Amino acid sequence: MITCGSSTSCFYDSNQVSISASDRIALLSPNNTTHAAVHCLTANAAGPPFIAADASIGDADPSYRSCLINCEEIGCVGDTCLPHCNISSNGTPLDAPWYMQEPQWDCQSDCRYHCMVKKEQERASSGQKPVKYHGKWPFKRVFGIQEPASVAFSALNLAMHFHGWLSFFILLHYKLPMKPDKKPYYDYAGLWHLYGLLALNSWFWSAVFHSRDVELTEKLDYYSAIALLGYSLIVSILRSFNVRLEAARVMVSAPLLAFITTHILYLNNYKLDYGWNMKVCVTMGVAQLLIWAIWGGISGHPSRVKLWFVIVSGALAMLLEIYDFPPYQGFIDAHAVWHATTIPLTYMWWSFIKDDAQLRTSLLLNKMYVVPDFSIFSHKHTC
Structure with a gap:
């Protein structure tokens, strides 16, 4: 069986192999068509988006999954502690800045993002190409x-x-x-x-x-x-x-x-x-x-x-x-x-x-x- 993520890929449930597909269709008129x-x-x-949350090559990586588990437990990825997890390295709560509160980022999504960044840095240093995580390419947030x-x-x-x-x-x-x-x-x-x-x-x-x-x-x-x-x-x-x-x-x-x-x-x-x-x-x-x-x-x-x-x-x-x-x-x-x-x-x-x-x-x-x-x-x- 094949399930699909919210961006541009579909995946086989059995072996989590990524199959590239197009992203989204656009507005017919004719340019909007x-x-x-x-x-x-x-x-x-x-x-x-909720069907293939764990079906991409990137999020199937054991080191990425280990990073996620650790982040959700302690609220930090390496030296970076995440405001949405309300935990600092010494146990004091953190408040997220306003521009991070508005887009509805939470502890899990923040952990996914920072673990993805960490993993992609490791892949780049070893000469490997980017891969998708949870059905999406690794974008940099601004x-x-x-x-x-x-x-x-x-x-x-x-x-x-x-x-x-x-x-x-x-x-x-x-x-x-x-x-x-x-x-x-x-x-x-x-x-x-x-x-x-x-x-x-x-x-x-x-x-x-x-x-x-x-x-x-x-x-x-x-x-x-x-x-x-x-x-x-x-x-x-x-x-x-x-x-x-x-x-x-x-x-x-x-x-x-x-x-x-x-x-x-x-x-x-x-x-x-x-x-x-x-x-x-x-x-x-x-x-x-x-x-x-x-x-x-x-x-x-x-x-x-x-x-x-x-x-x-x-x-x-x-x-x-x-x-x-x-x-x-x-x-x-x-x-x-x-x-x-x-x-x-x-x-x-x-x-x-x-x-x-x-x-x-x-x-x-x-x-x-x-x-x-x-x-x-x-x-x-x-x-």
Whole structure:
């Protein structure tokens, strides 16, 4: 039987042999299709964090286990005594600094970290390569942050989405003409505003999860990615098929929203079925990528090159999730590099959205041209 850990590996229970897998899937949209899909897939390949707590090569090492037992008894690893164990070398209690209290580090997790650092120093001095401990690569903490590089890149993705969403808002309300009722001419403004908020939420929880990997932060990161992935599919359908009537939008969105909500509730309250969730995420991700790619070609959208660039680049970036490697200098691994690659793709994606808003607005205002619907059934548009 194979059980999986919360990061990027699965392990055989019988002999504790590590099998490399991808980390997490990312958010489908299309650059967020890659992001959300990666969060779902890698989380599925990884499985729940509490299943394979002792199934990696590193934590199977006898000297590492001996260090853990000793640390949990006396609260020290070598000359380093851990505040969360409330013990010093002379028996007096210790108080942890505020930045170590917030991420919910406890005696056991602190012992695991410091024993891992000690063991990796021994391995490095003997010329051995890093190995995983409890399903995760040996990262170096910074102010209690578990994976500082991934946190930084997640924060930059969040900032890039905020910049894109804000510039989109300014474009609609301050640069493009408005209707007499002060509403934008662009039919899909509200959909993209909600998309921006969901993207911000998803990247926020990604940063929190990489700061401290516990069951709660994993679920919030996980479910936020699923919600964004599902909503991105809805937007791709509504935009590609040019669904503008509110009643029609409700008819299209309601079944998908009901399915996404039920799916999250099922995973959270009934069974955390990673295999089923992987199928759901892959299906939604591939569907919207195909919809966007085909629509860009059939509609002849002037900014289709940007759209295709995001789709192709996002797919190539996902190879980083497959090619798993240990963190360079203890900070940057394949997953962190993947987070970095999505930053420019996010900028390009919002650039496409703004181009679409400008195009639709200008066509609606230009009485000399017939307004094309840019649906996948329309003829190619000639500017």
